[in-house]
Amino acid sequence: MSKKSAPLFALVDVNNFYASCERLFEPRLEGVAVVVLSNNDGCVIARSQEAKDLGIPMGIAVHKVKDVLRRERVRVYSSNYALYGDLSGRVVSVLKRFTPYLEVYSIDESFLGIGGFADPAAYCHDIKDTVLRWTGLPVSVGIGVTKTLAKVANRIAKKDPRHKGVFIMPDNPDPVLGNLNTGDIWGIGRRLAARLDRLGITTALELKNADPKFIRARLGVVVERTVLELRGTPCLALEMTVPAQKGIMVSRGFARRVTEYRDIEAAVASYVSRAAEKLRRQGLSTNKLTISLRTSPFAPASERYANAAGFVFSEATSDTTDMIKAARHCLKKIYKPGLPYQKAGVFLDALEDARHTQRSLFPPAGTNPDKSRALMKAVDRINADWGHDTVRFAVTGIQRSWAMKQNQKSPCYTTRWQDLKQVGG
DNA sequence: TCTGGGGTCCTAGGACCC
DNA sequence: TCTGGGGTCCTAGGACCC
Numbered sequence: 001m002s003k004k005s006a007p008l009f010a011l012v013d014v015n016n017f018y019a020s021c022e023r024l025f026e027p028r029l030e031g032v033a034v035v036v037l038s039n040n041d042g043c044v045i046a047r048s049q050e051a052k053d054l055g056i057p058m059g060i061a062v063h064k065v066k067d068v069l070r071r072e073r074v075r076v077y078s079s080n081y082a083l084y085g086d087l088s089g090r091v092v093s094v095l096k097r098f099t100p101y102l103e104v105y106s107i108d109e110s111f112l113g114i115g116g117f118a119d120p121a122a123y124c125h126d127i128k129d130t131v132l133r134w135t136g137l138p139v140s141v142g143i144g145v146t147k148t149l150a151k152v153a154n155r156i157a158k159k160d161p162r163h164k165g166v167f168i169m170p171d172n173p174d175p176v177l178g179n180l181n182t183g184d185i186w187g188i189g190r191r192l193a194a195r196l197d198r199l200g201i202t203t204a205l206e207l208k209n210a211d212p213k214f215i216r217a218r219l220g221v222v223v224e225r226t227v228l229e230l231r232g233t234p235c236l237a238l239e240m241t242v243p244a245q246k247g248i249m250v251s252r253g254f255a256r257r258v259t260e261y262r263d264i265e266a267a268v269a270s271y272v273s274r275a276a277e278k279l280r281r282q283g284l285s286t287n288k289l290t291i292s293l294r295t296s297p298f299a300p301a302s303e304r305y306a307n308a309a310g311f312v313f314s315e316a317t318s319d320t321t322d323m324i325k326a327a328r329h330c331l332k333k334i335y336k337p338g339l340p341y342q343k344a345g346v347f348l349d350a351l352e353d354a355r356h357t358q359r360s361l362f363p364p365a366g367t368n369p370d371k372s373r374a375l376m377k378a379v380d381r382i383n384a385d386w387g388h389d390t391v392r393f394a395v396t397g398i399q400r401s402w403a404m405k406q407n408q409k410s411p412c413y414t415t416r417w418q419d420l421k422q423v424g425g
Numbered sequence: 426t427c428t429g430g431g432g433t434c435c436t437a438g439g440a441c442c443c
Numbered sequence: 444t445c446t447g448g449g450g451t452c453c454t455a456g457g458a459c460c461c
Contacts, residue, residue, distance in 0.1 A: 017461095038429035045429070045461095061428040079429085106461045189459050220435065222459080249431050256426090298428065345430090404429095433460075442450080 005116035007234055008143065009150040010124050012095060012131070014088075015138045015158060017108035018046035021087050022077050024136045025413045033074040037062060040253045040404045041078055078406040086414040090135045098127055103239045111147060113238045124166045144169035147236045148229035151186040152176065152204070177204035177230065187226050195219060204230060244351070245282065250275040251292065251345025254402040258341045264293065265331060266397030271346045272327045273392060276320040279348055280380060285316035287350035289323055291330035296342040307334040310349075318354050319372040320379070324393060 014020060018036040023029040033050035037043065043061045054072055056065050069076060088107045095102055101113030117123050124141040131139050142154025149169045156176065157167035169176065183193035185204050199218065201207050207215075208230035216224035225235040250271040258264055268291060279286060294306035311326040327346060382391045389396075 040427090040429070042428050059428085063427040066427090081430095109461080187459065191458065220458090222435070245432085247432075251430065253429070296428080343429095431461095433458100435458080436456090438454090440451100440453085442452105443448105 006145065007113065007238075008115040008117075008120060008145060009147050009238070010112040010114045010120070010127075011105075011142045011147070011150040011154045012091075012110050012112060012124075012127060012139050013142075013154050013158070014091060014108040015140055016046060016048050016052075017088075017137075018077075018079060018084055019048040019051070020137050021084050022075075022080075022410055023048065024087070025410070026075075029075055033072055034077065035069070035074055036077045036079050037408065038079060039406070040255060041407055042253065045079065076408050078409040080410050080412065082412045082415045083410065087135065087137065091131055091137060091139070094131050094134050095127065098123075098130075101238060101240065104242075111150065111238055114143070121166055121168050124168075125164070128165050139165070141166045142169070143167070144173075145232045146229040146234045147238075148186050148226060149173060149232065152180060155180075155184065173230075173232075174205055174208075177208055180204040182207050185226060185230070187222060192219065192223060196223075245284070246349075246351065248275050248278050248284075248286075248348040248351070249345060250278070251343060251347075252404055253343045254341065255405045256401070257296075258402050259338060261335055261337070263397070263402055264335065264341060264344060265328065266395060266400070267402045268327050268331055268344050268346065269324050269393055270389075270396040270400075271344065272323045273320055273389075273396060275346050275348050276318065276323050276376075277380060277383070279351070280318050280354075280376060283354050284351045285318040285354040286313070286323075286348040287316045287352065288312050288348070289326045289330070290347040290349060291327050291334065292345045292347070293331070293334050293341060294343050295339050299340065299342075303339060305336065305339055309333040316350075316352055316354070319376055320393065321372065323348075324395060328395075 019034045022034055022036060029048075031050065032048070033054055034048040035044045035051050035056060036046040038045045041062060043059055044056060044065065045059065047056055047058065051074055054068060054074070056068060056074070062069075068074070084107060092102075092104055092110060095110055095112065099112055099114070103111040105111055112127075114120050114123060120143055124143060128139050128141055131137060140154055140157040142150045142152065142157050143166070144150035144153045152173075153167045153169045157163050157165055160167070180203060181193070182188050182196045182202060182204060183190065185207070188196070196202070196207065196219070201210055207227060210227055212224045212227045215227050228235050252267070252271065254267065258267070272289075288310055290308055290310040292306070292308040295303050297304065309330040311330050313322065313326065317323065379391050383389065
């Protein structure tokens with residue numbers, strides 16, 4: 001992309017990503033309806049085209065579509081993030097061979113800066129064909145002068161087979177935008193769509209033609225930027241460097257309702273351990289830990305409860321022991337006996353580079369940072385070599401009746417040797 | 426019986442300062 | 444008893460994304 005050329009964005013997006021990943025290692029699934037479930041096998045988070053054609057909605061609770069899943073013999077998979085993460089990396093490495101102007105936006109989407117090409121559509125067809133040939137995954141590409149317009153174009157590339165997977169936004173986008181609801185624009189969710197509706201704005205074209213100052217006053221700067229992006233004025237740049245993470249969260253629903261303090265404490269301690277590993281892997285330490293606990297939001301009102309409590313460390317830490325201690329302190333504040341708890345979580349906040357941690361003038365008694373660092377390093381090393389949780393804290397429990405359900409999980413073909421054997425049968 | 430998990434950014438309002 | 448205006452920083456909550 002030469003400096004003089006006008007910016008042009010391509011959004012490359014894997015079609016039905018999770019479903020396509022499952023299909024990659026099970027050729028029998030070709031042409032068959034496939035769905036992938038959320039954690040705890042709770043709801044549908046990905047569908048093959050055939051599953052979409054059966055009218056199975058995104059995000060629906062599994063128990064609500066049980067009948068159609070059985071009747072139509074839909075193949076059902078628990079989500080397998082190790083597999084999806086690995087395949088995502090393969091797609092990105094193919095894209096990197098085409099251009100350094102690359103922003104990995106999500107597990108299945110990347111923005112590419114493609115300004116300066118004489119024939120961007122041909123270039124993107126080449127990208128699409130190459131990704132399919134080298135990874136086996138089908139992608140669609142949308143092209144536009146802003147990220148928001150590239151998103152719109154991508155949607156059309158996916159929906160209308162006549163475009164063969166690549167759609168470039170025309171110079172006059174109005175006919176396209178006139179056929180698009182505001183809720184289908186990137187950045188406009190259900191709430192904002194409803195508020196726009198009340199202002200008499202229902203299509204993307206109407207939003208584009210609205211007064212940006214008026215929109216800013218009523219709906220804030222985010223929506224104002226969307227108006228400008230729809231008009232072809234870029235407000236969002238290609239972000240090629242990954243910014244430092246601001247927070248780390250680990251939260252899970254329990255496989256079944258949990259009431260006993262000991263069980264919740266065990267679950268929370270194991271989430272804390274996982275969060276602490278993520279923290280150390282990135283060379284960070286945390287200043288603040290928050291524990292959250294709740295019953296099901298679908299529970300009867302008498303059982304509905306959600307609360308959170310935080311703990312601020314006197315100096316930043318990356319030590320699992322410190323964090324478990326803090327977590328117990330928080331949990332005691334918010335745990336109420338007798339309730340059927342459904343979910344707990346830990347959030348690590350106010351992160352900083354572990355190498356430049358500000359030491360407290362008054363460190364808590366009995367702490368020895370060097371010793372703790374060495375211990376954590378050893379624990380991480382053993383767990384990396386021998387598998388998750390080979391070494392873990394006793395408080396995380398032995399029985400783990402709360403551990404999540406994943407009854408339909410596919411093998412980790414690409415990341416575990418043991419699982420690879422299953423391919424050959 | 427059964428409804429995901431992990432992030433980001435923005436805004437409003439309170440605390441505090443001069 | 445009366446009692447300003449403006450700035451900054453922090454936090455909680457809301458909205459969005461995939």
